[in-house]
Amino acid sequence: MAMVRVFLFSELGDRSPARLALSGSDWAITHRVLRGTFVDCPIGLPPDLVVIEPAPLRTIEGLAAALAAHPVVARAPWIVVLDPERAHVAPRLPCNDFVLRGFAHVELLARAARALGGRVRRDSAIHNSVVVNSVVHSGALTLDLAAHIARESDVTIKLKPQEFALLRYFLQSQGRPLSRAQILSAVWGPDYDGGERTVDVHVRRLRAQLGSAASMLETLREVGYRWMG
Numbered sequence: 346m347a348m349v350r351v352f353l354f355s356e357l358g359d360r361s362p363a364r365l366a367l368s369g370s371d372w373a374i375t376h377r378v379l380r381g382t383f384v385d386c387p388i389g390l391p392p393d394l395v396v397i398e399p400a401p402l403r404t405i406e407g408l409a410a411a412l413a414a415h416p417v418v419a420r421a422p423w424i425v426v427l428d429p430e431r432a433h434v435a436p437r438l439p440c441n442d443f444v445l446r447g448f449a450h451v452e453l454l455a456r457a458a459r460a461l462g463g464r465v466r467r468d469s470a471i472h473n474s475v476v477v478n479s480v481v482h483s484g485a486l487t488l489d490l491a492a493h494i495a496r497e498s499d500v501t502i503k504l505k506p507q508e509f510a511l512l513r514y515f516l517q518s519q520g521r522p523l524s525r526a527q528i529l530s531a532v533w534g535p536d537y538d539g540g541e542r543t544v545d546v547h548v549r550r551l552r553a554q555l556g557s558a559a560s561m562l563e564t565l566r567e568v569g570y571r572w573m574g
Contacts, residue, residue, distance in 0.1 A: 348373045349372040350394075351367060351372045351457065352375050352377065353375065354408075354412070356398065361376070361398055363398040366450035367396065367453070392417070396424045396425075396457065397440070401428060424440065425438060426445075428446050429447075445506050483558075507532070511548070519573070522568050522570075525541035528569065529541055
């Protein structure tokens with residue numbers, strides 16, 4: 346089978362979370378740093394998948410239009426990284442799928458493999474069987490990363506995008522004490538300047554939605570939070 350080629354267009358340079366996530370695959374990754382809407386993609390090297398990672402809070406519509414007009418990029422499936430506050434624009438973008446900023450590496454890899462479809466084999470495309478294991482469990486609570494659905498004992502929990510991203514981070518860090526600064530950087534991005542109280546506000550909202558499962562989320566005095574699972 347020919348090597349799968351993935352083009353990552355990112356405004357974050359070496360700090361790109363998408364770049365780190367995609368390095369967990371055995372695909373050929375080409376990383377291009379975005380500057381404005383210039384699309385640096387050789388005509389003779391068509392990608393099998395395109396991942397677009399704009400800077401936090403950047404509008405994506407102009408860049409998406411430029412990519413859609415590119416004779417090579419437009420033919421490949423796309424995955425776009427969106428801020429939770431911008432998730433509502435996804436249906437208007439010419440993309441196949443999207444992930445919310447603060448995504449887990451396994452989530453981006455699972456969505457990439459799904460977008461590639463028959464181009465990859467599930468047993469070899471991603472290390473540690475990420476595609477098969479895209480559901481995180483904690484007691485009776487399950488989080489389907491690909492479908493963005495949370496359930497407790499088969500009952501769906503209605504979560505807003507930022508609440509889902511926060512819960513995902515807690516579940517994937519089970520047993521670890523997490524400072525508010527860590528949570529803020531992982532879920533809202535390293536450049537977010539809204540203050541650590543943002544974490545407390547969203548934790549309170551998340552607990553209200555979780556019901557009995559909220560007991561697994563501990564507040565650590567003068568530290569932050571920990572999901573005990």
